[in-house]
Amino acid sequence: MDRRQKKTREAIFKAFSELLEHKRYEHITVQDIIDTADVGRSTFYSHFETKDMLLKSMCSDIFDHIFEGNICDYKTENKDLEAVLSHVLWHLREHKTDIAGMFLSESSDIFMRYLHEYLERLFRLHLDDFHFKAPSEFVLNHLSVSFIEAIKWWVKTDMQASPETVAKYFTEVTETH
Amino acid sequence: MDRRQKKTREAIFKAFSELLEHKRYEHITVQDIIDTADVGRSTFYSHFETKDMLLKSMCSDIFDHIFEGNICDYKTENKDLEAVLSHVLWHLREHKTDIAGMFLSESSDIFMRYLHEYLERLFRLHLDDFHFKAPSEFVLNHLSVSFIEAIKWWVKTDMQASPETVAKYFTEVTETH
DNA sequence: TATGATACTGAACATCTTGTTCGGTTATAT
DNA sequence: ATATAACCGAACAAGATGTTCAGTATCATA
Numbered sequence: 041m042d043r044r045q046k047k048t049r050e051a052i053f054k055a056f057s058e059l060l061e062h063k064r065y066e067h068i069t070v071q072d073i074i075d076t077a078d079v080g081r082s083t084f085y086s087h088f089e090t091k092d093m094l095l096k097s098m099c100s101d102i103f104d105h106i107f108e109g110n111i112c113d114y115k116t117e118n119k120d121l122e123a124v125l126s127h128v129l130w131h132l133r134e135h136k137t138d139i140a141g142m143f144l145s146e147s148s149d150i151f152m153r154y155l156h157e158y159l160e161r162l163f164r165l166h167l168d169d170f171h172f173k174a175p176s177e178f179v180l181n182h183l184s185v186s187f188i189e190a191i192k193w194w195v196k197t198d199m200q201a202s203p204e205t206v207a208k209y210f211t212e213v214t215e216t217h
Numbered sequence: 218m219d220r221r222q223k224k225t226r227e228a229i230f231k232a233f234s235e236l237l238e239h240k241r242y243e244h245i246t247v248q249d250i251i252d253t254a255d256v257g258r259s260t261f262y263s264h265f266e267t268k269d270m271l272l273k274s275m276c277s278d279i280f281d282h283i284f285e286g287n288i289c290d291y292k293t294e295n296k297d298l299e300a301v302l303s304h305v306l307w308h309l310r311e312h313k314t315d316i317a318g319m320f321l322s323e324s325s326d327i328f329m330r331y332l333h334e335y336l337e338r339l340f341r342l343h344l345d346d347f348h349f350k351a352p353s354e355f356v357l358n359h360l361s362v363s364f365i366e367a368i369k370w371w372v373k374t375d376m377q378a379s380p381e382t383v384a385k386y387f388t389e390v391t392e393t394h
Numbered sequence: 395t396a397t398g399a400t401a402c403t404g405a406a407c408a409t410c411t412t413g414t415t416c417g418g419t420t421a422t423a424t
Numbered sequence: 425a426t427a428t429a430a431c432c433g434a435a436c437a438a439g440a441t442g443t444t445c446a447g448t449a450t451c452a453t454a
Binding site for chain 2: 429430431433434
């Protein structure tokens with residue numbers, strides 16, 4: 041990829057991340073983004089159709105990297121759920137600066153929906169380990185959302201606790217250990 | 218209150234509800250609302266400062282009614298958590314037409330934050346009944362969010378299950394029964 | 395290092411949304 | 425019946441959106 045493209049793309053991502061820390065997603069304008077990233081208006085639109093598309097691209101970039109390979113590998117290696125989750129949390133902390141804004145931002149549903157999808161896929165692999173009477177769709181959603189909330193709590197407390205601790209808190213309140 | 222005010226207010230609420238069923242909150246414009254409600258632009262702004270304020274007013278109206286008295290009363294009467302939650306769900310179903318849009322809408326954080334607040338207050342009253350090692354703020358958030366997700370699942374399945382069933386699902390996956 | 399291709403710039407643009415103002419009209423309470 | 429208050433609707437400035445285009449800078453590569 042052309043160096044210029046990469047540079048512009050990263051400048052926009054960075055600007056967007058920064059803005060998300062102080063402003064709700066829906067209140068961030070394209071104008072804000074191009075001002076902060078210091079790129080031309082037409083440049084922005086040549087990269088991303090809309091603000092939503094920008095967010096989607098950003099999610100893909102991050103999550104594809106974090107979840108890459110880990111999910112299926114771990115299951116086949118028979119590691120337990122808590123270990124897998126710890127691993128995911130480790131990766132998330134590496135991306136702290138990229139994602140903190142989105143977790144703290146009041147309204148970034150696209151981001152959350154994305155993460156949710158990945159997590160449901162992860163939990164579905166472990167479905168047999170659970171023994172709930174509630175419908176599996178209910179349970180899978182419950183676990184995914186609960187894990188996202190655990191991450192939110194973690195980010196809010198500046199990711200002080202270890203990934204293992206957070207994973208333990210999670211498996212405790214969901215009775216999945 | 219002047220009949221006209223009440224009528225206008227209700228027309229706006231109704232229009233907003235309808236719009237939320239088909240459109241995300243952030244993509245609904247004031248223009249949409251006044252077109253649907255068939256009220257003048259200035260009329261809207263004489264009732265609500267912003268779109269956010271409209272949503273807040275709507276939340277207050279609904280939740281104040283639903284939670285009115287119930288929370289504290291039930292605790293003092295020593296009813297168990299599941300019974301209280303069933304009660305809340307009953308009330309919610311009565312408001313089905315008002316709230317379905319907000320639960321199905323992808324992005325109505327103000328609404329959710331509101332509900333979350335009420336729920337945390339409710340769960341906090343029962344905090345002694347739980348025996349989790351995770352920090353209480355973590356646990357309270359976990360329970361509130363999990364309950365909201367249970368409601369979302371319920372609304373998505375058109376509130377077919379009984380409130381008791383949903384409450385049971387919830388207490389099962391959170392191990393709070 | 396020369397060159398064609400490609401990405402960026404920045405200004406202009408029509409269009410839409412917002413929130414306010416104000417004179418005129420209609421409904422309400424008593 | 426009348427004073428009060430709410431509504432209407434048109435107009436407005438300010439700002440955002442998404443597009444276009446001619447000009448400039450940077451890239452890959454030969």
